[in-house]
Amino acid sequence: MFKKFPHTYVIIFxxxxxxxxxxxxxxxxMYAEKTIVxxxxxxxxxxxxxxxxxxxxxxxxxxLFKGFQRxxxxxxxxxxxxxxxxxxxxxxxxxxxxxxxxxxxxxxEHYRFFRVFGIxxxxxxxxxxxFSIFGAIYGMSEETIAFIIILVPLAISMGxxxxxxxxxxxxxxxxxxxxxxxxxxxxxxxxxIAGLPLxxxxxxxxxxxxxxxxxxxxxxxxxxxxxxKDPERSLVYAEDEYWRKAKSGTDRRFEYHTPLxxxxxxxxxxxxxxxxxxxxxxxxxxxGNITGSIPAIPxxxxxxxxxxxxxxxxxxxxxxxxxxxxxxLFLMVGxxxxxxxxxxxxxxxxxxxILAGAAVNNSPNKIVRLFLExxxxxxxxxxxxxxAGGIIVILEDGQVIDxxxxxxxxxxxxxxxxxxxxxxxxxxxIINIVIPSGSAKAALTMPIMAPFSDLVGLSRQAxxxxxxxxxxxxxxxxxxxGILIGVLGIARIPYGKWVKxxxxxxxxxxxxxxxxxIPTVTISLPGF
Numbered sequence: 001m002f003k004k005f006p007h008t009y010v011i012i013f014x015x016x017x018x019x020x021x022x023x024x025x026x027x028x029x030m031y032a033e034k035t036i037v038x039x040x041x042x043x044x045x046x047x048x049x050x051x052x053x054x055x056x057x058x059x060x061x062x063x064l065f066k067g068f069q070r071x072x073x074x075x076x077x078x079x080x081x082x083x084x085x086x087x088x089x090x091x092x093x094x095x096x097x098x099x100x101x102x103x104x105x106x107x108x109e110h111y112r113f114f115r116v117f118g119i120x121x122x123x124x125x126x127x128x129x130x131f132s133i134f135g136a137i138y139g140m141s142e143e144t145i146a147f148i149i150i151l152v153p154l155a156i157s158m159g160x161x162x163x164x165x166x167x168x169x170x171x172x173x174x175x176x177x178x179x180x181x182x183x184x185x186x187x188x189x190x191x192x193i194a195g196l197p198l199x200x201x202x203x204x205x206x207x208x209x210x211x212x213x214x215x216x217x218x219x220x221x222x223x224x225x226x227x228x229k230d231p232e233r234s235l236v237y238a239e240d241e242y243w244r245k246a247k248s249g250t251d252r253r254f255e256y257h258t259p260l261x262x263x264x265x266x267x268x269x270x271x272x273x274x275x276x277x278x279x280x281x282x283x284x285x286x287x288g289n290i291t292g293s294i295p296a297i298p299x300x301x302x303x304x305x306x307x308x309x310x311x312x313x314x315x316x317x318x319x320x321x322x323x324x325x326x327x328x329l330f331l332m333v334g335x336x337x338x339x340x341x342x343x344x345x346x347x348x349x350x351x352x353x354i355l356a357g358a359a360v361n362n363s364p365n366k367i368v369r370l371f372l373e374x375x376x377x378x379x380x381x382x383x384x385x386x387x388a389g390g391i392i393v394i395l396e397d398g399q400v401i402d403x404x405x406x407x408x409x410x411x412x413x414x415x416x417x418x419x420x421x422x423x424x425x426x427x428x429x430i431i432n433i434v435i436p437s438g439s440a441k442a443a444l445t446m447p448i449m450a451p452f453s454d455l456v457g458l459s460r461q462a463x464x465x466x467x468x469x470x471x472x473x474x475x476x477x478x479x480x481x482g483i484l485i486g487v488l489g490i491a492r493i494p495y496g497k498w499v500k501x502x503x504x505x506x507x508x509x510x511x512x513x514x515x516x517x518i519p520t521v522t523i524s525l526p527g528f
Contacts, residue, residue, distance in 0.1 A: 007494075009383075009384060009387060011479065011495055011496065012384065012387045012388050012390070012391065012479055012485075013387070015391050015479055015480075016060050016063060016064075016390050016391055016394055017060060019056075019391050019394040019395050019398075019434075020056040020057070020059070020060050020394050020398070022395070022398070022400055023053055023054065023055050023056045023394065023395070023397075023398030023399075023400050024053075024055050024056075026053065026398075026400040026403050026404065027050055027053055027400075027403055028050065028051040028052050028053030028054065028398070028399040028400060028403060029048055029049065029050045029051055029053075029399065029400070029402045029403035029406055030048070030049060030051055030399060030402045031047065031048050031049075031402050031406075031448070032047060032049060034047050048402065048406040050403075051399055052399075053398060053399055053400060053403075054397060054398050054399055055398065056394050056397060056398045059394065059397060060390075060394065063390035063391075063393040063394045063397070064386070064387060064390045066389070066390065066393040066397075067386050067387060067388065067389030067390030067391075067392075067393050068386035068389065069389075070389040070392065070393060071385050071386050071388070071389035071482045072386075073342050073343070074142065074145075074342065074385050074482045074483065074486060075382045075385050075386055076346065077142065077145065077342040077343075077345070077346045078145060078378055078382045078385065078486050078489075078490070079375050079378060079379070079382050080346040080347075080349065080350050081145065081146045081149070081346060081349045081350075081378075082149070082374045082375060082377065082378030082382075082490070083350075083353065083370075083371035083372070083374035083375045083378070084349045084350050084352060084353025084354075084371070084374070085146075085149045085150075085349070085353065085374060086353075086370050086371065086373055086374025086375075086377065087353040087354070087356055087357045087362075087367055087370045087371055087374065088320060088323075088324065088352065088353050088356040088357075089149075089374075090357070090360075090362070090370050091316070091317065091320045091356055091357070091359070091360040092317060093316075093317045093318070093319075093320035093321050093324075093356070094150065094153065094321070094324075096256075096315070096317040096318070096321075097317070097318075097321045101154070120158055120159075120224075120228070121221055121224075121225075123158075124164075124168055124220070124221060124224060125217060125221065127151070127168045127169075127172070128167075128168050128171075128172035128175075128213075128216075128217050128220065129172075129213070129217075130172075131144070131147075131168070131169055131172035131173045131176065132172045132173065132175050132176035132179070132209075132213050133176060134173055134176060134332075135172070135173035135174060135175065135176025135177040135178075135179070135183070136176035136177070136179045136180060136181040136182065136183060136209055137176075137181060137182045137183070137336075139177060139180075139183040139185040139186065139438070140173045140176070140177070140335075141173065141177060141475075141483055142341075142342050142345070142483055143173075143331065143335070143345060144169050144170045144173050144483070144487060145483065145486050145487055145490065146345070146349055147169045148165070148166060148169060148170070148487055148490045148491050149490060150324075151165045151166075151168055151169045152165030152166065152243060152490075152491050153165070153243060153246065155168070156240060156243045156244060158228075159227075159228045159231065160224050160227050160228060161227050161231070161234035161235075161236055161237065161240050162236050162239065162240050162243060162491045162492065162493055163223070163227075163234065163235060163236055163491075163493060163497075163498070163501055164220065164223065164224045164227060165491065166487055166488070166491045166493065167220045167223075167224075168220065170476070170483075170484070170487045171216060171220065171476055171502070171505075172216070172217075172220075174472065174473075174475055174476045175212050175213050175216040175217075176209070176213070177438075177472050177475065178212055178468070178469060178471075178472025178473055178475075178509070178513075179205065179206075179208060179209030179212050179213070179472075180205065180209075180468050180472065181199075181202060181205055181206060181209055182199055182202070183438075185438050186438040186442060186467075186468060186471055186472075187199060187205075187464065187468060189438075189442040189446075190442040190446050190464045190467050190468070191464055193442060193446040193450065194446055194450040194460045194461075194463065194464055195450070195460070196460055196461060196464065196527075197527075200461065200527040201461045201464075201465075201525070201526065201527030201528055202527070203525070203526045203527065204519070204520070204525045204526065204527070204528070205465070205468075208465075208516045211512060211516065212509065212512065215505075215508055215509060215512055216505065216509065219504070219505045219508070223501070235497045235500060235501050236492075236493055236494075236497055239492050239493065239494065239497075240492075242492055243492075256314065256315035256317065257315060257316065258312050258313070258314075258315055258316045258319070259316060259359075259360070259361045260361075261358060261359060261360070261361040262312055262316040262319055262359040262360070262361075263312060264358075265355055265358045265359040266308050266309075266312055266319065266359075269304070269308075269355065270301075270304070270305050270308070273297070273300075273301040273304060273305075274301060276297055276301070277295075277297050277298040277301045280297045281295055281297070281298055282294070282295055283295070283296035283297060283333055283337040283338070284337055285336055285337050296333045296337060297333065300326065300329055300330065300333070303326075304322070304326050307322055308322055316359055316360055319359060320356045320359055320360065323352055323355055323356055323359070324352065324356075327348055327349060327352040330348060331345055331348060334348070353367075353371065354367060357370065378489075378490060380489055382486070382489070383489075384485045384486070384488075384489050385482040385485050385486045385489070388479055388480055388481070388482055388485045389482060391434070391479070391480045392434065392435070392480055395434055401434060401435065404430075404431070404434070415456075417456070417457065417458055417521040417522075418518055418521055418522070420453075420456050420458055421458060421462050421463070421466050421517050421518075421520065421521050422514055422517065424449060424453075424463060424466035424467070424470075425466040425469060425470050425513060425514060425517055426470075427445075427470070428441070428445065428466055428467050428469070428470020428471060429469075429470040429473070429474055429510065431445065431470070432470055432471050432474045432475065432478065433474055433478045433480060434480060435480075436474075436475055436478055436480050436481040436482075436483075438471045438472075441467070441471055442467065442471075445467060446463075446464070446467065449463050449466075449467065450463055458521060459520060459521065459528045461520065461525075461527055461528040462517065462520035462521050462528060465516075465517060465520055466517060469510075469513035469516070469517065470513075473506055473509045473510055473513060474506065474510075476502055476505075476506065477498075477499060477502055477503065477506050479495060
């Protein structure tokens with residue numbers, strides 16, 4: 001059955017063709033910011049105007065080129081991270097770490113609690129909660145791509161499949177992103193545009209976050225349990241042969257050693273971090289509307305020097321794992337304290353790969369060769385991200401996206417409050433399929449939805465939550481999301497099989513989203 005399912009590239013090209021057909025059927029239009037005077041006060045509003053639609057024909061081929069331009073940042077990010085991890089993987093550090101981890105889990109089975117509940121279940125849940133928190137607090141999204149290369153092999157080693165490995169990272173972060181407790185890229189922008197206190201209404205959003213995670217984590221654990229009992233029930237059993245072969249090398253014993261190059265690399269990193277600690281002795285952090293500063297870099301520097309010394313005394317493998325751990329910690333500090341994005345994150349992982357190669361005494365030529373092998377291996381994932389970008393290009397160049405939004409918003413007139421907030425939710429969900437960027441969608445829709453909610457007697461906070469849920473859930477299934485396509489490419493999961501697996505969860509989450517919106521218009525909630 002699945003052998004006949006179209007290749008991911010074919011599916012994306014079909015969608016591009018459908019998008020081009022839409023530009024022939026849907027009238028052109030665009031929203032423009034205009035200044036109006038209300039009671040002697042100037043206000044800026046978004047007004048829709050019909051324009052001439054630009055029918056797309058041969059442009060479907062040009063859209064592929066433009067798609068690569070549009071998604072160039074994510075494409076380069078994938079290539080750099082893929083190459084860096086290939087260099088690190090050659091050290092066999094991750095393999096040694098997985099073996100040590102599996103030995104630890106086997107020891108815990110002697111305890112009755114872990115034996116009854118399942119140590120593997122507990123590990124999966126803890127990993128998912130961690131990534132969900134990242135998604136809810138600072139909108140972790142693109143960063144999940146880097147973790148796929150770690151968590152998929154780990155999931156395979158634990159007896160699961162690549163879908164489980166992707167789910168505990170990408171889906172978990174997506175659940176948190178949809179819950180959006182303090183996500184500055186969605187709730188922060190939407191509430192600012194709507195004129196609401198920043199991150200207000202967090203009490204009810206926290207309850208929603210718990211419900212969303214309970215549903216999502218339960219779904220993933222249930223599937224993982226079935227695969228663990230019978231691996232051939234996995235939807236990607238055939239595709240995971242790649243990961244099983246890669247894992248086979250981890251079953252041998254390692255020759256633990258620490259070459260002089262590892263100590264030299266450790267010393268060089270320590271010196272650089274000490275210098276950075278003096279220059280950046282305080283890191284500004286902003287969590288919600290709480291701001292402050294902490295000595296994050298000096299603290300991490302001390303921790304790295306202490307733990308690095310003991311790791312090197314054991315083996316260079318554990319020192320390389322420590323490099324990976326501190327790369328992740330510095331990533332968190334950079335994102336939350338210095339507003340890092342994919343360029344800085346890719347640079348950080350590239351440095352990690354080079355340092356890992358130097359630590360195991362690889363020559364510069366070998367490091368370059370390994371990096372190029374990693375890039376070659378990850379190219380299919382990078383290509384599909386560029387192709388998916390062509391879908392948005394066609395709809396934008398055809399000038400039909402704003403018309404779709406205008407027509408949908410007009411359908412909400414003469415509805416009750418529950419029906420209106422439900423229709424807003426549906427509209428945001430549909431728009432998210434063609435505009436997966438949360439911040440872009442907030443900038444486009446909230447100037448229209450917020451004033452409209454005043455006209456129908458709807459809380460602006462409820463309107464923001466309709467946007468929040470509509471923006472969050474379908475990110476995990478829409479083919480226009482470069483991040484999703486990149487994640488699936490790295491994990492080697494066909495898009496069709498991913499859709500088959502995640503569709504029931506998406507339906508559950510969408511229904512839950514509507515149910516959780518009802519209290520926002522029927523009862524009095526803090527901040528609403």
